[in-house]
Amino acid sequence: MDKINIEECFLITKEDYVNMSLDKKKFFIPKENKIIFRVLGIIAVCCGVTAFINIRESIYQIICWFILIIIGLYVLSYYDVIYPVNIQRKASRFYDYNDKILKNAFTLNISDNDFKITSEIYKICVPKKYLYKIIEGNNTFMFFIDSNEFLFIPKRAVNTDEIMQIKKFAGDKYIKL
Amino acid sequence: MVIKLSADKNSRIITEFDNEVKIDEYAKAYQIYDLMHGKSKGREWKSSFFFILSLIMFFILTAEKFNLSKIPVTAIVLLISMYMCTYYLYLLQKKAKLQGEHIYKSSHLLSKKYHFIINRNFFTVKNEFEYIKRYYTEITDCIETDEIFVLIGGMEHGVNVISKRCLTKEQSELLSEYFKSEMVNEYRRTKSSKKGK
Numbered sequence: 001m002d003k004i005n006i007e008e009c010f011l012i013t014k015e016d017y018v019n020m021s022l023d024k025k026k027f028f029i030p031k032e033n034k035i036i037f038r039v040l041g042i043i044a045v046c047c048g049v050t051a052f053i054n055i056r057e058s059i060y061q062i063i064c065w066f067i068l069i070i071i072g073l074y075v076l077s078y079y080d081v082i083y084p085v086n087i088q089r090k091a092s093r094f095y096d097y098n099d100k101i102l103k104n105a106f107t108l109n110i111s112d113n114d115f116k117i118t119s120e121i122y123k124i125c126v127p128k129k130y131l132y133k134i135i136e137g138n139n140t141f142m143f144f145i146d147s148n149e150f151l152f153i154p155k156r157a158v159n160t161d162e163i164m165q166i167k168k169f170a171g172d173k174y175i176k177l
Numbered sequence: 178m179v180i181k182l183s184a185d186k187n188s189r190i191i192t193e194f195d196n197e198v199k200i201d202e203y204a205k206a207y208q209i210y211d212l213m214h215g216k217s218k219g220r221e222w223k224s225s226f227f228f229i230l231s232l233i234m235f236f237i238l239t240a241e242k243f244n245l246s247k248i249p250v251t252a253i254v255l256l257i258s259m260y261m262c263t264y265y266l267y268l269l270q271k272k273a274k275l276q277g278e279h280i281y282k283s284s285h286l287l288s289k290k291y292h293f294i295i296n297r298n299f300f301t302v303k304n305e306f307e308y309i310k311r312y313y314t315e316i317t318d319c320i321e322t323d324e325i326f327v328l329i330g331g332m333e334h335g336v337n338v339i340s341k342r343c344l345t346k347e348q349s350e351l352l353s354e355y356f357k358s359e360m361v362n363e364y365r366r367t368k369s370s371k372k373g374k
């Protein structure tokens with residue numbers, strides 16, 4: 001049986017960081033939330049428009065339907081437009097603010113039982129059993145130390161064979177987004 | 178437990194100690210983190226928005242003499258706004274505490290003993306699995322409560338918790354003074370829960 005042996009050195013670019021933030025949010029937000037928001041948004045917009053056309057007895061009613069349509073549109077587009085744009089903007093700003101930390105070179109080492117990431121200011125070497133989950137996003141691998149904190153590597157930093165090895169290393173802790 | 182204590186600011190190491198955080202201390206720290214950078218951030222503004230929305234809806238309902246059959250949506254929006262107002266003011270904080278406890282339980286590292294070295298320009302946190310070096314210039318918030326110091330900053334707004342249980346009285350005072358002088362804009366002391374303090 002082939003042994004797992006990955007050793008890569010990489011830098012995190014702003015694009016990597018933004019991609020990671022999008023993958024992270026994708027993981028943390030349940031799919032049901034998105035469906036509920038879309039359904040609620042559609043219902044609110046439909047109700048608002050129908051009421052606006054048919055029931056206009058007072059100015060208060062018109063204001064009420066107008067507010068309903070605005071809320072509906074906001075809720076409908078929240079996870080598809082507003083949230084990703086917001087995440088990208090925040091991630092980009094955060095990267096610029098923390099460039100001294102993020103522009104350090106990171107070295108990744110994965111063997112059969114250990115996961116190790118080192119940089120000038122941070123080192124972690126934990127046995128596989130201490131990892132909470134390993135998530136494969138669209139552009140990143142996220143190694144969770146607990147249910148909240150994780151370390152990530154951009155997918156571009158590893159080749160296809162190494163991706164397979166990471167999946168093998170993750171075993172039952174592996175989740176694909 | 179205590180290895181070295183130095184009040185001399187010119188020496189490189191200010192103090193060093195072993196630190197072990199308990200679940201309730203971490204939960205409290207996470208609650209503080211959530212207030213600063215998490216969902217609870219700006220909760221006053223958010224709850225105020227929903228409070229104003231509730232008032233508007235109430236005004237519309239009053240103008241329509243509470244005839245719910247005419248404007249049922251107003252009543253629904255009023256109820257949702259009132260819930261959201263309460264959610265941001267009270268429920269979210271409780272949720273953050275529970276989440277902090279959940280994170281602590283899910284981690285194999287947070288409950289381990291860490292060795293802290295407080296240097297003049299940075300501090301290091303080390304145990305057999307992890308090593309973190311954090312400069313004070315990276316710290317965005319340094320909060321002191323009666324039980325803990327919470328240092329927030331660095332990559333992904335990492336949270337470092339120092340439990341005062343693990344410090345001597347002198348060390349606690351020294352750290353308090355040092356953080357206050359080193360992180361003037363970031364340091365905050367929460368109001369003491371004990372009377373007369």
